[in-house]
Amino acid sequence: MRPRRIPAVAAAAALGTAALLTAAPAQAAGSVHLTKIYYDSPGRDTRSNASLDAEYVQIRNSTSRPVSLRGWTLTDASRHAYVFPAFTLRAGATVTVHTGQGRNSAAHLYQQRRAYVWNNDRDRATLRRSSGAVQDTCSYANADRDWTSC
Numbered sequence: 001m002r003p004r005r006i007p008a009v010a011a012a013a014a015l016g017t018a019a020l021l022t023a024a025p026a027q028a029a030g031s032v033h034l035t036k037i038y039y040d041s042p043g044r045d046t047r048s049n050a051s052l053d054a055e056y057v058q059i060r061n062s063t064s065r066p067v068s069l070r071g072w073t074l075t076d077a078s079r080h081a082y083v084f085p086a087f088t089l090r091a092g093a094t095v096t097v098h099t100g101q102g103r104n105s106a107a108h109l110y111q112q113r114r115a116y117v118w119n120n121d122r123d124r125a126t127l128r129r130s131s132g133a134v135q136d137t138c139s140y141a142n143a144d145r146d147w148t149s150c
């Protein structure tokens with residue numbers, strides 16, 4: 001046994017093994033995940049920038065640490081891809097990714113598109129890490145509604 005482990009063992013003995021085990025779930029890491037897709041922006045779809053920006057996806061960081069989204073991607077079922085710029089999503093924060101054009105801030109990112117990306121009837125959002133690994137997905141198939149929770 002390495003000397004470094006001795007304090008941990010001593011701490012476990014002091015707290016009691018049960019206390020140590022039950023403490024683990026309370027530290028559940030949380031995740032960065034999709035929470036909402038507003039896929040049919042209010043009113044007629046005129047492709048105005050205001051209408052494009054009223055179409056959006058929200059992503060939340062429920063972990064206790066900031067997460068860099070740089071190089072992450074958000075794609076639809078037709079593989080239109082948005083690549084995140086240098087951006088850090090703070091712990092507990094939500095970022096809204098608008099379809100149209102605008103100026104990025106701590107809470108709002110813009111895909112800078114001139115056309116809609118989230119279909120009004122059905123689509124699927126996939127959030128991938130910079131490694132390409134799938135972080136989360138959110139699908140919908142309901143033209144009677146304008147948005148979905150994920």
Ligand SMILES: [Ca+2]
Nearest residue numbers: 040041042043
């Ligand atoms: Ca609409």
Ligand SMILES: [Ca+2]
Nearest residue numbers: 076117118119
């Ligand atoms: Ca689409």
